[in-house]
Amino acid sequence: MIEMTGGEALVAGLKDHHIDTVFGLPGAQTYGLFDALHRAQKDIRVIGARHEQACAYMAFGYTRSTGRPSVFSVVPGPGMLNAAAGLLTAFGCNEPVLMLTGQVPNAFLGKGRGHLHEMPDQLATMRGFVKWADRVNSPAEARVGVARAFQQMLSGRQGPAALEMPWDVFMQKGKVDEGAVLPALAPPSVDPDHILAAAKLIKASRHPMIFVGAGAFGAAQAILALAEEIDAPVVGFRSGRGIVSNDHELGLTIAAAYNLWPQTDLMIGIGTRLEAPSWRWSWQPPGLKTIRIDIDPREMERLVPDVAIVGDAGQATGLLAEAVRRGGFQREKGRRETIKDAARLAEIQIRAVQPQMAYLDVLRRILPRDGFVTDELSQVGFASWYGFPVYEPRTYVTSGYMGTLGSGFPTALGIKAAHPGRAVVAITGDGGFMFAAPELATAAQYGLDVVTLIFNNNAFGNVRRDQLEQFDGRTIVADLRNPDFVGFTESFGLRGASVNTPEGFGRELERALNEGGPQVIEIRNEGPAEVSPWRFIHPPKPEGVA
16 A cells, blocks of 8 residues: 555546546645646646636547547536536537546535535536546545546446545545556347347348447447448438548438438437437338447437347447348349439538538548547538538547537647647637637647637527527527637737638638647638528428328
8 A cells, every 4th residue: 555645546546547638727625636746747747728618628529539538627616517518518428538626625524614615515416417426535545436437437328427525635645555447347238139130120121221429439340341231321410420431432411311311211320319310300201110229228218219239339230230141131223322312412402501511611621531620519510510521430529419609619629639640620600719719828838739710700690590580580699799819819829810711711721730830710701691501400391291
């Protein structure tokens, strides 16, 4: 056993799990932790921020882009609550992000005496938006507490965790055991009868379609093998994009997939909530059958399929592909050409979404194939869900169903921290960017070379359109008064530019990526209002469909 402070024991636990970066904002309660991190800088770098929410989003970006757990630390109470949006995003996106936070001193726990940052029950609050949370009451508990957090984050359906430690324990010394890494809990065993039942459904189908989400990241090879075996298009909505590349003839966006939806007779969901086909598309083809593969058995209750396969997506999909090969599948002649036609038609259809598509075309042409994009909630961000081709998994990062405005820019900073040698571009709107605009200081201080695109329409564009269309033209708190974005950027010693055409944008983007350094490009919309991107996200029912 080794004598350590509580803060040192937490850091030792992070080292046990090969954590190389911690995002954080120190405060009085966590001084002991940050002092321990200072003394561990040869193993763990610390990247600060100007707001706790950015710490959580940077950790989320790090994890979503790498597939590895990440860690951030903020003070308790208000600090923890400021970070909650990022943790909730990690929860919705099933990402293993660990928050380390403080707590009032032991002598004040549960007393309600109004100690600094005291909450009625912080632990209960955190348990409402993370997968697992606990309190570390002594240095002896710290290292194993970290191990339990990682075990919980990485077992089954992955998700975030939180550990709190009382203020005095961070600097209290005690005997600590040597570190241990607890293995992830074994995934549910795949039921071979369910594999056979699914294979029979596939054999009976003629027009199957596969939908994938974040739970399928580790199953890309098996999914492609299954798709090629049965000529099934593979569709990612947000999280699953790139699992099968959009330059593969079977890798489709939701816009292209919807053109095939009327003929689809079998829906196979792998690691996905099936958001697009189950409720964004407001109707289903007659006789549609459903197979679901998911590690979380509760998913089978939320949307009940004809065949439920509970287990690891990679293993289960591999077993299903093998069962289909053994049982045989009668391909329909011309099926691949039909799929290509649907993709070509979608390319024509989405051209109407302007000027968003013009700018997305430029971005895709210039950004390296393995470059990263964060979408942000904006008119261009929404259009990118189907209008921006994605070629590799984890390179297109969104806030998932949480839709957290302001997440895109700080998430991109975390991605860049994890991938210093790869291009990272953040799509933002003028409204969303201002949520985290001070993090330009973070980008400058830590050399996080993100190129941030601010699509400036001087409004919360979606809110404004909805108000105009749904409330007799009345708008309120939708129009914005913005700063000089270029001047604001330059005040941090960074390069800023402003353009108003796709051609000008292309020139500035090429310059920014070649030049390096954190950069901001403002794209001013000085023409007509953007065409609504929503007809391809909530498509209208075809004529004749009840």
